[in-house]
Amino acid sequence: MLTIHTADLLVTGPAGSGSAPLPGGAVLVEGDRIADVGPYEELAAASPHARTRRWPGTLTPGLLVRGGDELLERTYYPDDPYETTELGTGPISGPEALAALKMTEPRWGNSARRGTQKLLARGVVAVTGRFTSPAVRTAVIRSGLAVLPPAAYEGPARLDPFAGRDAAEQAFHGTLEPGAPARFAAFAVDGPAELLERGPTTCVATVIGGRLLHRRR
Structure with missing residues (x-):
């Protein structure tokens, strides 16, 4: 059509x-x-x-987001509304905070699905990174996002593709x-x-x- x-x-x-x-x-x-x-x-x-x-x-x-593996494999997105009362609405990262969550492979996959939805809602169509978690990799593939090789970038990975950019076109x-x-x-x-x-x-x-x-x- x-x-x-x-x-x-x-x-x-x-x-x-x-x-x-x-x-x-x-x-x-x-x-x-x-x-x-x-x-x-x-x-x-x-x-x-x-x-x-x-x-x-x-x-x-x-748009292209850099550091997709950090955003989706090393950041947890609480399940709204079931977890937000306890964990809050913001993404959770850092070794200690993630260890306290006692993450499992299925839980990472569910978090990654929520993360990819946040990216799609920001006009993102591609991410860079190397995904090692099978559940996360499956979630990214099913989302439709293109995966590009890791690229050097400054600062922490962010959901905002324009972070650190001088012009929108750079993203x-x-x-x-x-x-x-x-x-x-x-x-x-x-x-x-x-x-x-x-x-x-x-x-x-x-x-x-x-x-x-x-x-x-």
Whole structure:
């Protein structure tokens, strides 16, 4: 099925990648790939039977988070609402705190699933890291997130892909062009500058492999 995703502004890649931001731009998706990119009116006229999804704000490539193994294998996300009264709502990390939780492989897998949902809700489509826990690795694969080799980075891993970045585009994973994987996100902001200022929790939709994996309710 053909689907057109459109927003007030389309940003296909980092500055200097060859295409300027396009007001009213759109991405035509066929299966798990991008079939075409351009003004919404042109794509809709060329594919009149395509389903249209309209998003507020800015449509961009999905985001990359560094240190995914630290975020998902060495950080515990309490199960809301069952554990938050005792453990709080924030992520738990550090050897002593994790030892007190007496973590098991299934519990790590459940935590990782909650962690991947938090990443998807921030427009993340890829993480770097090397996963050694089978349960965590399975959770990451099932989430649809791409896994890239570990990369050097400064500071602790964070759920915020923009942490330590000077521009939102530095966190983009890939570009939006015909033939590329259908992997992108929409944010309720007016452009990359506001996205960096307000952060990834402005995400309203995340698409991976052509599938809508997160939609803000």
